[in-house]
Amino acid sequence: MRRDRRAGPARRRRRAFRRRRRPGGGQGRGRRAGSARRRRLAPRGLGGGGVRGSLTGLGNLGLPVLSVAGSDPSGGAGIQADLKAIAACGGYGMSVVTALTAQNTRGVQGVHVPPVEFLVQQLRSVLSDVPPAAIKIGMLGSAEVIHAVASELSALEAAGTRPPVVLDPVMVATSGDRLLTPEGEAAMSRLFAHVDIVTPNAPELGALLGDDAASCTADLVTQARRLAREHRVWVLAKGGHVPVEATPSPGGDAAASGSVTDVLVSPEGEVSSLSHPFLNTRNTHGTGCTLSSALATFAARGLGWLAASHAATDYLAAALAGADRLAIGSGHGPVNHLGELWAGAGAPGLGAASAAWLRLAPRAEATYSTSVVAQLASGQPDAGLMHRYLGQDLAYLVDYADRLDAAAGLAEARGAIEDAAFWAASATACREEEPQLHLQLGAEVPAPDSVTAAYAQHLATAEADGYEALAAALLPCFVLYAEVGARLARVLPAEANAEARAWVTSYADPGFAASAAEAMDRVDAIAAGADEPTVALMEAAIAESLEREIAFFDR
Numbered sequence: 001m002r003r004d005r006r007a008g009p010a011r012r013r014r015r016a017f018r019r020r021r022r023p024g025g026g027q028g029r030g031r032r033a034g035s036a037r038r039r040r041l042a043p044r045g046l047g048g049g050g051v052r053g054s055l056t057g058l059g060n061l062g063l064p065v066l067s068v069a070g071s072d073p074s075g076g077a078g079i080q081a082d083l084k085a086i087a088a089c090g091g092y093g094m095s096v097v098t099a100l101t102a103q104n105t106r107g108v109q110g111v112h113v114p115p116v117e118f119l120v121q122q123l124r125s126v127l128s129d130v131p132p133a134a135i136k137i138g139m140l141g142s143a144e145v146i147h148a149v150a151s152e153l154s155a156l157e158a159a160g161t162r163p164p165v166v167l168d169p170v171m172v173a174t175s176g177d178r179l180l181t182p183e184g185e186a187a188m189s190r191l192f193a194h195v196d197i198v199t200p201n202a203p204e205l206g207a208l209l210g211d212d213a214a215s216c217t218a219d220l221v222t223q224a225r226r227l228a229r230e231h232r233v234w235v236l237a238k239g240g241h242v243p244v245e246a247t248p249s250p251g252g253d254a255a256a257s258g259s260v261t262d263v264l265v266s267p268e269g270e271v272s273s274l275s276h277p278f279l280n281t282r283n284t285h286g287t288g289c290t291l292s293s294a295l296a297t298f299a300a301r302g303l304g305w306l307a308a309s310h311a312a313t314d315y316l317a318a319a320l321a322g323a324d325r326l327a328i329g330s331g332h333g334p335v336n337h338l339g340e341l342w343a344g345a346g347a348p349g350l351g352a353a354s355a356a357w358l359r360l361a362p363r364a365e366a367t368y369s370t371s372v373v374a375q376l377a378s379g380q381p382d383a384g385l386m387h388r389y390l391g392q393d394l395a396y397l398v399d400y401a402d403r404l405d406a407a408a409g410l411a412e413a414r415g416a417i418e419d420a421a422f423w424a425a426s427a428t429a430c431r432e433e434e435p436q437l438h439l440q441l442g443a444e445v446p447a448p449d450s451v452t453a454a455y456a457q458h459l460a461t462a463e464a465d466g467y468e469a470l471a472a473a474l475l476p477c478f479v480l481y482a483e484v485g486a487r488l489a490r491v492l493p494a495e496a497n498a499e500a501r502a503w504v505t506s507y508a509d510p511g512f513a514a515s516a517a518e519a520m521d522r523v524d525a526i527a528a529g530a531d532e533p534t535v536a537l538m539e540a541a542i543a544e545s546l547e548r549e550i551a552f553f554d555r
Ligand SMILES: Nc1ncnc2c1ncn2[C@@H]1O[C@H](COP(=O)(O)OP(=O)(O)OP(=O)(O)O)[C@@H](O)[C@H]1O
Pocket: 172, 173, 174, 200, 201, 202, 238, 239, 240, 241, 242, 260, 261, 262, 276, 277, 278, 279, 280, 281, 284, 285, 286, 287, 288, 289, 291, 313, 316, 317, 320
């Protein structure tokens, strides 16, 4: 399929966040969780707290959730992550800042804890005006801060107004940098009497118990039960640091194989496991912050701790699955907090072609199960299969280049000179450049088979429908190949053979990604000038081309 590496850089980065099917049917589970509303356990020692009801006309959306946490100026963790997660999960986020960090995706360069009196002032300002429906506590920084927060919570308890409280006992960042003084670590348990649920990761759980970090789920369960029993508190012990058997596979935004298990233990010692596919991504900065904020928000919305834990881990799994599409920073990037929303409802300003492609993302996942892509991902594609596929691709490219030229002609006729130049340059690359890969891999041009012919027929029909439909029909060949190239580059085994490596290198090329992004931008712009029926025609053409691509890869 054809894409052009010489067609110039994309003007804007493509915003292509794909919706990913949630592991284990997240929606269904969410619905089950919803039915658990009202069964939420009241905070210990309190008369209820609970759901505030539909005060706003938004149902149980938009209830205030307070994050008491540190600031991460790079936006992936701390209050910045919390506010995004709270919003994404349906809450109204508020934040009281405990500490400022100088950090980015590579690590923490500095920590500043402002005077504790000012923290107390912030808390009282917020609490006296906007009683939160739940509170999440994150980075505290020092023992002094811990004591101050404990006192404020205890004042709320005395007044009978403490809402559900989630404590993420943040000690060390993903980068390994310390976020709490040793005195603070020792003081952390002082807060347990004033919170409902604690969400330690494995090293934090070990530290809280004066034990080693759990190295398997069974140990995590044992330790979580101990903490829950000793402090009469719910414990959601996170399994992200517990070793997992993982082998790369292509079947996810980040490759998934094996699972990560979090463990929820009630104060009475009842254990529930929450498992999600392990995602082979380095973009895990702020997962703990995100999870605890989501948990607080679902509690604010009236879910019990088990239901809220399911909903929160499902949300996080989806945000993690979309993390690689954000591409923020050079270290451990953030999760994609709003990716599911953008994919579902669309994002403001998103072009019609981009939006159509986002909506098609669940369908596009089928690409990774096709014989050709799955075998390429294994690193050892069957030679016969590749020969057949590459030969048909050569045959396809002949026709595709002609259609690109046709698009150039139609664009020129309308005076769209830049579009015309882009399509024409793409056609040239399609004839002169791309087949070199195929020929290098030993392909010969055969007669088009029925799949290739059907794709050619679809492009011909699109051309007959007009410039807009043709441009739309040409698009998936660019963007799907760029996406497949990028994803396979992440999961290709080190021992991949030369054929797999050459294919993946070719389509993971940044110049090609830029061309695909430019194609998307141009088709978005074409759609922006089209009327509604034409946009509908374009959306249908994109969907049809995707089907043809999937069929093409499945030989
Ligand atoms: N690679 C992964 N794939 C899937 N889920 C993950 C992965 N890494 C972490 N998680 C999930 O993210 C959440 C946070 O887990 P983790 O044990 O890493 O906590 P944490 O150390 O507090 O997070 P952070 O990375 O923010 O420090 C858990 O729900 C865990 O299951």
